[in-house]
Amino acid sequence: MDNISFTVKEGEILGFLGPNGAGKTTTLNMLSTLLRPTSGTATVNGNDIRTEPDAVRRSIGYVFQDTTLDIDLTGRENLDFHGRLYGLERNTRQHRIEEVLDIVQLTDRADNFVKTYSGGMKRRLEIARGLLHHPKVLFLDEPTLGLDPQTRRSIWEHIVHLNQEKGVTIILTTHYTEEADYLCKRILIIDFGKVVVLDTPDNLKARLEGDVVTLLFKDPAAIETFRPLLENKEWIRRINIVASGNNYAAISRMMHAQHHPKNIIADKGTQFGGETCSKCLNLLVDNGGRRIPEIVKLADERGVLLESVELHKPTLDDVFLTVTGRNIREEEGSIVDMVRRHRIMQQARGQRG
Amino acid sequence: MVQPLSGQAIYVVLMRELKRYWRAKARVISSVAQSFFFLVIFGLGLGGFVGSFEGVDYLSYMAPGVIGMGLLFGSVFSGVSVVFDRQFGFMKEMLVSPVSRTSIIIGKILGGATTATIQGIILMVVAGFLGAFTPSLAFLAGAVSGIGAMLLITSGFVGLGVAIGSTLNDFHAFQLLSTFVMWPLFMLSGAFFPIDVAPLPLQVAMLCDPMFYGVELLRWCLLGTGTPLLGSFGLLVSIGVVAIFDVLMIAIGTFQFSRAQI
Numbered sequence: 242m243d244n245i246s247f248t249v250k251e252g253e254i255l256g257f258l259g260p261n262g263a264g265k266t267t268t269l270n271m272l273s274t275l276l277r278p279t280s281g282t283a284t285v286n287g288n289d290i291r292t293e294p295d296a297v298r299r300s301i302g303y304v305f306q307d308t309t310l311d312i313d314l315t316g317r318e319n320l321d322f323h324g325r326l327y328g329l330e331r332n333t334r335q336h337r338i339e340e341v342l343d344i345v346q347l348t349d350r351a352d353n354f355v356k357t358y359s360g361g362m363k364r365r366l367e368i369a370r371g372l373l374h375h376p377k378v379l380f381l382d383e384p385t386l387g388l389d390p391q392t393r394r395s396i397w398e399h400i401v402h403l404n405q406e407k408g409v410t411i412i413l414t415t416h417y418t419e420e421a422d423y424l425c426k427r428i429l430i431i432d433f434g435k436v437v438v439l440d441t442p443d444n445l446k447a448r449l450e451g452d453v454v455t456l457l458f459k460d461p462a463a464i465e466t467f468r469p470l471l472e473n474k475e476w477i478r479r480i481n482i483v484a485s486g487n488n489y490a491a492i493s494r495m496m497h498a499q500h501h502p503k504n505i506i507a508d509k510g511t512q513f514g515g516e517t518c519s520k521c522l523n524l525l526v527d528n529g530g531r532r533i534p535e536i537v538k539l540a541d542e543r544g545v546l547l548e549s550v551e552l553h554k555p556t557l558d559d560v561f562l563t564v565t566g567r568n569i570r571e572e573e574g575s576i577v578d579m580v581r582r583h584r585i586m587q588q589a590r591g592q593r594g
Numbered sequence: 595m596v597q598p599l600s601g602q603a604i605y606v607v608l609m610r611e612l613k614r615y616w617r618a619k620a621r622v623i624s625s626v627a628q629s630f631f632f633l634v635i636f637g638l639g640l641g642g643f644v645g646s647f648e649g650v651d652y653l654s655y656m657a658p659g660v661i662g663m664g665l666l667f668g669s670v671f672s673g674v675s676v677v678f679d680r681q682f683g684f685m686k687e688m689l690v691s692p693v694s695r696t697s698i699i700i701g702k703i704l705g706g707a708t709t710a711t712i713q714g715i716i717l718m719v720v721a722g723f724l725g726a727f728t729p730s731l732a733f734l735a736g737a738v739s740g741i742g743a744m745l746l747i748t749s750g751f752v753g754l755g756v757a758i759g760s761t762l763n764d765f766h767a768f769q770l771l772s773t774f775v776m777w778p779l780f781m782l783s784g785a786f787f788p789i790d791v792a793p794l795p796l797q798v799a800m801l802c803d804p805m806f807y808g809v810e811l812l813r814w815c816l817l818g819t820g821t822p823l824l825g826s827f828g829l830l831v832s833i834g835v836v837a838i839f840d841v842l843m844i845a846i847g848t849f850q851f852s853r854a855q856i
Contacts, residue, residue, distance in 0.1 A: 273690055298692040309683035313614050322610065325602040326691040370687075 256425035265414035302371030361392035418557035452529025459546035603693035607701025657726035658812035659785020672706035673755020706752035740815035753843030
């Protein structure tokens with residue numbers, strides 16, 4: 242991490258948004274005292290992470306990215322052990338265990354072994370465990386990684402509920418922009434260990450005045466000839482060339498087609514629906530709807546064949562692309578990261594041997 | 595830095611070990627069966643040829659050694675299992691909670707020593723049924739002190755396991771650990787043959803093996819005899835060496851564990 246600085250307000254949900262390897266988990270590990278910062282410090286709930294680590298640990302709950310449940314124990318035993326580690330008295334412990342089981346709706350499965358749980362149930366149990374000792378601040382590291390859309394929804398609702406009903410301050414990390422958009426009051430975009438920007442989702446999107454127009458070409462080579470023609474138009478605020486099949490249009494089409502986020506992972510020139518999308522032009526345009534005919538006319542005049550034109554309101558994906566200059570959907574982690582993520586995803590789907 | 599101990603944390607780690615041990619029936623059965631095969635096959639096969647060592651018949655001579663094998667493997671592997679906890683996450687859950695690493699390690703050592711000793715007690719009963727021990731009031735007293743000896747022996751080896759498990763980064767090294775640490779420790783322990791029949795270099799190697807003193811201690815408890823090499827001081831020497839080994843290994847294990855990164 243490289244000189245980061247920020248403040249979280251009490252009762253807020255703050256999201257760290259960034260691609261894999263951006264430094265999100267490292268930041269959480271420092272805030273939770275698992276890692277010592279090489280320089281600088283932070284206070285969590287008024288306690289310094291360097292000089293008062295015990296007080297910090299007492300005031301936080303941490304739901305890790307990979308499961309830290311003991312799958313050979315029952316759900317209730319996992320919670321009971323957690324309560325003991327945090328020094329809760331027997332009566333308080335039993336009362337709280339019932340309470341958190343009820344919050345995440347696992348009461349009737351509490352006495353089953355965790356190895357029989359589905360990915361979503363494990364996640365819910367971990368969130369329940371994170372809450373057991375009534376932390377002031379809850380850290381959630383990629384809370385819905387590898388979960389299916391319905392389960393993701395239900396986890397989101399639990400998180401919102403916790404924040405609104407219990408007033409728990411939540412810091413979460415994610416590389417899903419929809420998740421950050423839905424859950425977070427403010428979003429901190431991290432890239433290469435640096436804070437790029439910190440603002441509310443609405444303000445972030447409002448920074449991109451105008452609409453996003455995505456042009457997909459029959460022949461990707463035409464981009465280079467077409468791009469200079471757009472550069473002198475005053476109504477085009479920004480032009481990005483989006484490498485690989487990861488542009489917004491491609492993603493949304495694939496999402497609709499497959500209903501599964503894992504299929505987003507695509508390399509340069511990946512085929513989908515029979516076409517190759519190696520490069521697209523991504524334009525930020527004032528009054529996009531009205532300008533599309535003009536763009537199409539311009540292409541026609543130059544004999545450039547367009548495959549498709551898409552128009553949408555700026556999303557956090559666009560914000561991310563604009564502020565960092567790269568696409569959040571690109572998988573740029575090391576091979577070790579990828580293998581590890583693969584394992585996590587498999588575990589989350591309950592396929593672990 | 596002195597860290598406060600938490601009784602609850604020690605209890606959690608200890609109970610976790612016990613529950614996991616109790617639920618892993620296949621593991622318990624297979625290790626008891628392994629020792630059972632040693633007792634029956636070696637006891638019958640080699641026993642007829644050997645006759646007796648140090649005044650007891652071969653099956654009785656070997657029984658404390660085979661119990662020692664169960665203790666050794668059970669305790670070292672239970673210590674080494676910290677490598678799994680580190681890889682599969684439960685360790686993070688403990689490290690992010692406000693309990694000291696020393697509490698975790700004490701729980702781990704108590705848990706590992708207890709489960710390995712339970713294993714030892716099962717083997718003692720099995721060996722008893724095979725006729726390795728003469729039932730008497732004196733033996734009963736010996737068996738009770740034997741349980742104490744088992745706890746003493748296993749604590750140090752759990753510490754050794756924790757020290758190794760804290761430095762290992764993958765569990766493929768288990769094979770190496772088994773071949774180059776566990777089996778030599780076991781084979782040099784005098785489980786199958788008395789030290790005084792071995793050639794001098796082997797005797798020296800055996801005297802350097804902490805498990806040798808563990809097996810001696812068990813023989814004193816369960817059979818009331820020991821190797822003539824150490825003479826009448828054998829019992830005291832064995833207790834002393836095992837105790838020193840415990841202190842050293844627990845200290846090294848705690849040190850390595852507190853340095854380990856998740």
